[in-house]
Amino acid sequence: MTSFRFIHTADLHLDTPFAGMSGINDRLRRHLQESTFAAFGDLVDLAVSEEVDFIVISGDIYDASESSLRAQLRLKEAWDKLGLHGIPVYVIHGNHDPLSSSRQRFVYPDHVTVFGSRVESATAVRRKDGLPVAVVSGISYPTSSVTENTSLQFHRDPSSSLYHIALLHANVDGQEGHDVYSPCSLSDLKKSGYDYWALGHIHKRQILCEAPWVVYPGNIQGRSMKETGPKGCYLVDVNDNKETTLHFYELDHVRWTETELSIEHMTSENKCKEMLEDRLESLRSESGGRTTIVRLNFTGRGPLHSMLQSGRDSNELLQELQRQETERISPGSASILDSVIWPASFKVNTGLDYDRSLLQEENSFLGELLRLSERYQNRSDDLNLDLDANAIINDALASLMDHRVLRGYVQDLGEKERRELLQQATEMAISLLVDEEPRGGEVS
Incomplete structure (x- = not known):
């Protein structure tokens, strides 16, 4: 076994339009629209400065399947720079940039390997001496919606002692906030025999497991208030004993x-x-x-x-x-x-500035409202206690389920969002009952 290093990145979403941002001037808007390219440029510079042996990109290079010419030109520029430094790239396509896209204007250079719609493998070598160091396997989305468990196609080569890396654009264990594409379980990945699962699709950086490594690097540039905090990539070092160390680098x-x-x-x-x-x-x-x-x-x-x-x-x-x-x-x-x-x-x-405990003790509609809200907010999620409170909340939302758009919104609400909405509704009701005039929510 020979030591080596690589970069794991995903979800570049090049040329995100940042639509919906109100009130900003043209200068700031241009800066926002350039940010995904700037972050990607820093990733390329990091690969060069840290002398990585290769890069793996786990899907969604573009923000849309009908990728802009600008995005493709900037990507070609990055490929050319990496090629000049002899850094190979292994790529899969995800739901935002499936293989079926009709606007791929440029042929990938020889040092960029794009995996097809079935699991394929390639041997990665160490740049300084050309020694084989890893088997890299991957599978791309043929179309924008893949609902089968594609992780089951990955099988470690039993005849190879090399480090095995799998590229997969997937939702592991049905994480909220992202489409359930290529759904799989952590158990599925563990059973494969691979040493490192280089995941994409979930934009929150997280390490799901260390034996084997199952890693989401997150996206390289946040694109909305749903994607807060530092964004970047992982630099991965593997030593002679296959011991693996991850270092996160901020790129946003x-x-x-x-x-x-x-x-x-x-x-x-x-x-x-x-x-x-x-x-x-x-x-x-x-x-x-x-x-x-x-x-x-x-x-x-x-x-x-x-x-x-x-x-x-x-x-x-x-x-x-x-x-x-x-x-x-x-x-x-x-x-x-x-x-x-x-x-x-x-x-x-x-x-409102009021004594909640006193109002809760009242034998009144307001007192009962506060007691009901308190019971729901404090109920046990694990045991699902206080079914009466939960039933009342669901009954109140029932009328929304007949509306196609609102039904989707309600069904996508997580427990945290439900609690926040209940708290806002409680405060609005209190204000109304004491002759206030609320119109709350978010202002943007």
Whole structure:
């Protein structure tokens, strides 16, 4: 066995359009649209500087099957640079860039291996001496929807003592938030005999197992508030004894994040604005020069609850913060674009300043409402206790199940989202019952 190193990456989603971002100026929008290319460029530079022996890419190079010419030109540029440095690339296609795509304009160079719609294998060598070090196997999506368990096609070559790497674009154990394409279980992967499963499709970085290694590197650039935190790739070192070490490298040029502020000490609208500005400046000092898109999550109870729940007032406050940040990045300003902290939206999870325990003791509709909400929020997920509370919640949602669009939304709600919606509904009901006028939710 010979030591070697490789990069595991996935879900590049080159040329993501970042549609739906409101209020941003053209300069920032161009920066967002360039971010996936910039992150990929840094990945190529990392491969060169760290002298990796090869790269594996586990699907979704493009953001759409009808990939733009710009995306394909930038990809060719990256392939050419890697080729100049003698770095091979092993690629599979996923649901966003299936083999059936009709807009592949360029032929892949010889140092880029693309696996087909059935499991194929290739032998990877160490660059400095050409010694074989690994068997790399992979399978691509023939179309955008693959519902069979393709992991069952992988079988380790019993005659080879080389390190075995499997490339698979799949949803392991039905993880929420992603389509259940190429569904499989962790048990399926463990039984295959492979040493390292290089996964793609799930954009959250996670190591599911270390014996064998089962790894999601996540995507290289966050694309929405659903993809918060550092994004990048894994540099993988394998020693002579097949002992494997992973190092995560951040590549994202735009980071999505959420920060929480309590309204407990916000005594006025002006105080609220000051605290928001202070928080944005704190994020700027911690950003390391990286552009940050932030959602501001208001929590707690206080006198500004009604103002924040008001769609008009909270929207005007958000627009004012965005106007101030726009001035920093306007043409002719001395600021650096990469230091921008963009307030994208507000999430309001606040409540009136009242004694909840006293209201819960009341023999009234409001008291019963609070007791029911408390029972649902505190029920055991594992034992599924308090079926009465759960039944009432499901009954309240029943009318939505007749609506095609809303039905899909309700069915996709996870337990966390259900609890958040219940809490918001409870606060709105309390406000209504004490003659307040809420219109809560998220402002963007």
